Amino acid sequence: MKKDFYEILGISKGAAADEIKKAYRKKAIQYHPDKNPGDSTAEENFKLAAEAYEVLSDPDKKARYDQYGHAAFDGAGGFGGGGFGGGHMNMDDIFSQFGDIFGSAFGGGGGFSGGGQRRVKGSNLRIKVKLTLEEIVNGVEKKIKVKRKIQAKGVSYRTCSTCNGSGQVMKIANTILGRMQTAATCTTCGGSGQILDHKPTGADVHGMIMEDDTVSIKIPAGVVDGMQLKVSNKGNEAPGSNSIPGDLIVAIEELEHEFLKREGENLHYDLYISFPEAALGVSKEIEAVGGKVRIKLEEGIQSGKILRLKGKGIPSLNSYGNGDLLVHVNVWTPKTLNKEQKAFFDKMLTDENFIPSPEKSEKSFFEKVKDMFS
Template sequence: MKKDFYEILGIAKGADAAAIKKAYRKKAIEFHPDKNPGNKEAEENFKTAAEAYEVLSDPDKKAKYDQYGHQAFEQGGYGGGGHHMNMDDIFSQFGDIFGSAFGGGGGFSGFGSGQQQRRAKGSNLRIKVKLTLEDIVNGVEKKVKVKRKVQAKGVSYKTCSTCNGQGQVMRVTNTILGRMQSASTCPTCGGTGQTIDKKPSEADAHGLIVEEETVSIKIPAGVSDGMQLKVSNKGNDAPGNNSIPGDLIVAIEESEHEFLKREGENLHYDLYISFPEAILGISKDIEAVNGKVRIKLEEGIQSGKILRLKGKGIPSINGYGSGDLLVHVNVWTPKTLNKEQKNFFEKSLKEENFIPNPEKSDKSFFEKVKDMFS
């Protein structure tokens, strides 16, 4: 069973952003590879702390985690889950938080594998993908064309002469307390340890060109409007032989359905029936996401009655089953009548069967609203 993120960082559940950042910095420094060379347990603790911070430092992810726990991110690919990041990803995303404690570069010495410098990571790309309600219920694979920067063919890099491939430069300053040594990111190579040696004429100053690529995006069932998915390594390339591409961030945009209205994992459908249909009862075909569904309306059904069709709503993105389809019955009152029809209803005004007589089991409008929100 996975350990609680708040417990990993040693903070209370109500901790604010500043407390979360402070706690993570403390843990990151404690288990930093430069302080624990060759220690596999420290490496795992370092990654686990990064995973906890990745989720708790993001308000949206934190809210999902507080509500659903680890299951909120078990689907993978659409938020959270830093445990599978490599060390370069962690330093790329969070190195600035604790880098100053280790010379300011955020780089690391590695775990018994010799000297390494921080790998450059390319910038992320962002796109919007519009989905129908059918796409959301069933899950879908979308193919989109993305223009991304990639390293040009024929480009080559050489060791940076400013930092000798270390990615950072050392400075010595004379102070009243003596000589102070500090490190900062190399201004020439940006911390990659490499600069351009040769590049084709069509490449930019970093050896990159723009190419269009078709990217396949697997979208799980149950996503919602505004949710973001991550496609790893489909963002822009970064310069250098040891660099890694950024990610493609996919924002979900939900199209409005003609008949169905979404509320979380439930769907709502307004069914209008005539006065005779309400009196006599009838079977009706109604719109569901994956085709029509036949329901039977009992004799004397009342306007405002809500029929619940179990499991006909939106699947839970966390695998908790599906929501329901709520059918709202509306009895349509005719606005114009012919003389014969009018005479019939005038004669019926004092008929016992036409006098309102709600049963105790018939809930009021306010009780129905209360039930919907509870």
């Protein structure tokens, strides 16, 4: 079982953004590879701390984690371990995204490879994927075409002579506290540690070209509108022989169903029946995900009755089974009557069988609403 993100950073669920950042920096410095060479346990804790910080430092991800737990980021097999934006990060991800938080504690050592060159990560791409209710219930694999920047064939880079491949230049400033040394991004190479050596025809000034790519995205059952999934390394590439691609961020848009309304993991269906059907009872076919379902309505069924079909709703992201399909019975009152029909109902106005006489066990409208949401 995955360890709780708050527990990893040693903070409470109500921790503020500054407290989260401070806790992460403390853990990152404690388990930094430069401080624990060859220690696989420290490296694992270093990655876990970064994973926790990536989620808890982002308000949207934090809200999803608080609501769904790890299930908000797991179960999306095929996302390079990523899932919904959390995922088990690699060292390149960590140094690229968070190196500035603790880099000064190690002389700016975050984000560098063994050769002393900085690993630059390409920018992320964002797309929106529209899903039907059926696709959300069953899960689906989508093949999406994206335009992404890649390094042109034949491009080559050389080490930046200004920063010697570090991507940073050191500056000395005299202050009232004495001489202070600070690190700044190298303006010659833009922080990559490399500059273009050979530019193929058609490439831009960084040696990059645009390419159409088809990306396969496995979307698990139970996702919700607005949720974001991450496909690792399918964003734009970055210049440099030692760079890594960005990620593809996939935003989910749920298409409205013609008959079914979603509420969390439950589905709602409005069923309209006539006076005779309500009085005599009837068998009806209703819409459900994956096909029609036949239900039997008892004699004398009342308008406002809610029938619960267990397990006919949306699968839980936490793998706790499916929600339910709630059928709302509405007895339809005709707006116009012919003479014969009017005569019948005039006759029934004083018939005791037509006088409302709810039983004590009959729930009120507000009690039914309360039961529906409980």
